[in-house]
Amino acid sequence: MTTTAEVPVAPPLAASAPAGVRVEAVERTYRTRRGTVAALRGLTLGVAANEIVAVVGPSGCGKSTLLELVCALQAPDAGRVEAGPAVYMPQRDLLLPWASALDNAALPLRVHGASRAEARDRARPAFAAFGLAGFEAARPAELSGGMRQRVAFLRTLLAGKPVLALDEPFASLDAITRAEMQAWLAGALLREPRTVLFVTHDVEEAVVLADRVAVLSPRPGRVLAELPVPLPRPRSRTDGAVVTLRERAMRALQGGTL
Amino acid sequence: MGAALLALALLIGWELYADLGGIDQFLLPAPSDVAASLWTDRGLLWDNFTVTAGEVLLGIAVSLAAGVVLAVAIHLSRTMRRATYPLLVASQTIPIVIVAPLLVAWLGYDLAPKLAIVGLICFFPVVVTTLDGLAGVDPDLRKLMRTLDASRLQTLRHVEAPAALPALLSGAKIAVTVAVIGAVLAEQAGSSDGLGHLILQSIPQFETARSWAAVVVLAAFAIVLFGALALAERRLVPWAHRSEGDIA
Numbered sequence: 001m002t003t004t005a006e007v008p009v010a011p012p013l014a015a016s017a018p019a020g021v022r023v024e025a026v027e028r029t030y031r032t033r034r035g036t037v038a039a040l041r042g043l044t045l046g047v048a049a050n051e052i053v054a055v056v057g058p059s060g061c062g063k064s065t066l067l068e069l070v071c072a073l074q075a076p077d078a079g080r081v082e083a084g085p086a087v088y089m090p091q092r093d094l095l096l097p098w099a100s101a102l103d104n105a106a107l108p109l110r111v112h113g114a115s116r117a118e119a120r121d122r123a124r125p126a127f128a129a130f131g132l133a134g135f136e137a138a139r140p141a142e143l144s145g146g147m148r149q150r151v152a153f154l155r156t157l158l159a160g161k162p163v164l165a166l167d168e169p170f171a172s173l174d175a176i177t178r179a180e181m182q183a184w185l186a187g188a189l190l191r192e193p194r195t196v197l198f199v200t201h202d203v204e205e206a207v208v209l210a211d212r213v214a215v216l217s218p219r220p221g222r223v224l225a226e227l228p229v230p231l232p233r234p235r236s237r238t239d240g241a242v243v244t245l246r247e248r249a250m251r252a253l254q255g256g257t258l
Numbered sequence: 259m260g261a262a263l264l265a266l267a268l269l270i271g272w273e274l275y276a277d278l279g280g281i282d283q284f285l286l287p288a289p290s291d292v293a294a295s296l297w298t299d300r301g302l303l304w305d306n307f308t309v310t311a312g313e314v315l316l317g318i319a320v321s322l323a324a325g326v327v328l329a330v331a332i333h334l335s336r337t338m339r340r341a342t343y344p345l346l347v348a349s350q351t352i353p354i355v356i357v358a359p360l361l362v363a364w365l366g367y368d369l370a371p372k373l374a375i376v377g378l379i380c381f382f383p384v385v386v387t388t389l390d391g392l393a394g395v396d397p398d399l400r401k402l403m404r405t406l407d408a409s410r411l412q413t414l415r416h417v418e419a420p421a422a423l424p425a426l427l428s429g430a431k432i433a434v435t436v437a438v439i440g441a442v443l444a445e446q447a448g449s450s451d452g453l454g455h456l457i458l459q460s461i462p463q464f465e466t467a468r469s470w471a472a473v474v475v476l477a478a479f480a481i482v483l484f485g486a487l488a489l490a491e492r493r494l495v496p497w498a499h500r501s502e503g504d505i506a
Contacts, residue, residue, distance in 0.1 A: 068401070071401070071404075071405045072405075073401050073404060073405065086405060087402075087405045087406065088401050088402050088404075088405040089402070090396075090398035090399070090401065090402055091398070092396075092398070094396055094398055094399045094402060096416075096417065096420065096421075097497035097498075098420050098423075098495070098497050099420075107406070107416060108406045110416060111403070111406045111407060111408045111412050111416065112406075112407070139497065141497065159405070159406050161405075165405075167398075
């Protein structure tokens with residue numbers, strides 16, 4: 001399997017002007033049959049334009065709610081969410097099983113009014129750059145998990161939006177593929193800078209990929225701590241500095257101090 | 259293979275029972291009598307078969323078209339769902355056997371009451387399975403489509419409609435098997451031709467073997483229709499028959 005390192009030069013994919021994300025004192029409560037559940041309480045978080053911020057937290061801390069707020073898929077009960085146009089990338093790749101890899105990647109272009117041929121022509125050049133050359137016509141079932149994730153990420157990029165909201169993008173991959181995909185994503189984002197807010201329960205993944213790690217409290221979620229990750233890229237999970245930051249994030253996650 | 263052997267054994271049993279059991283041929287003809295009738299009455303059977311087949315195929319086409327349109331309308335509109343779904347379910351509680359003669363009395367002896375009865379039977383499985391298919395799309399995929407700025411209709415076109423195709427074909431498979439029954443029922447309620455009519459007519463004429471031959475033709479027709487749809491399924495929705503992620 002090819003990884004990341006060889007990244008052929010390709011024209012950058014069109015995206016609208018960089019934009020950041022500002023979430024301020026947001027409250028979000030769900031009403032269920034058994035009463036109300038506060039998902040987020042007083043959550044404040046900013047992501048600068050083209051910055052990569054990872055959100056880690058215990059399960060059920062409202063991470064997904066946060067992403068949906070940023071994508072305007074739901075509205076906060078209180079507080080403010082200001083975000084540039086954002087595209088949501090769900091946890092599983094959710095490629096359309098009847099469509100080829102190329103048509104899957106080109107879906108956003110189709111939705112924006114391009115003809116089938118036009119959409120394919122615009123998506124095709126990116127395939128080589130994403131290590132997918134030769135697999136344009138493959139159906140998702142014929143692709144490995146890592147390749148499917150790459151097609152899904154390419155689809156996300158081709159939406160042309162400045163903000164990416166990634167919901168545990170690699171949670172469904174095996175450990176080896178996952179490490180490869182993390183390195184790959186880091187490379188892809190160097191080439192195609194975007195404002196990225198991604199949630200993960202993997203602290204190490206957060207430190208390897210992000211410019212900043214925000215640690216969320218258990219529900220109702222709020223930001224317990226923010227750790228800048230001022231390390232050069234590419235980063236390795238075994239770098240001393242990465243390990244140190246990972247431990248600090250773990251302590252914060254466990255309710256300790258930084 | 260096993261099915262063929264079992265069928266053969268049953269046929270032999272039936273033949274022996276009819277031949278050796280002293281059963282009057284007018285009451286229960288042996289398979290060999292039925293086979294003979296299939297051959298000698300082939301002209302009569304064929305003429306009546308084309309009538310019945312026409313009713314069945316047209317009835318299925320109408321049910322599929324109307325079923326898909328209604329399913330999409332119900333899927334897109336809450337109001338449509340509230341207004342039509344209870345009626346749709348209620349329509350299935352109507353005992354077709356009882357209303358068939360009434361429909362014939364109203365609509366006459368020609369094609370109309372047959373289409374109405376076949377439609378009434380076939381429509382429901384098509385609507386219900388298609389609705390399930392449309393609604394079965396992963397909620398996360400809907401969210402993704404929304405953040406891609408897809409309109410309701412674009413999501414329908416690019417995601418929900420293809421996703422519902424396997425379910426629609428399943429509904430169609432149920433529909434074709436009951437469509438044949440519906441057409442025969444309609445013919446027996448009042449008709450001057452068709453295999454249903456032929457079956458009824460042959461009994462008082464002591465041509466029981468011919469009635470059985472008509473039944474064989476009807477069953478074969480239903481099986482062929484079912485097989486054609488199974489084939490269409492494999493061609494049109496190959497992804498639905500592959501378990502996920504089995505090819506690395």
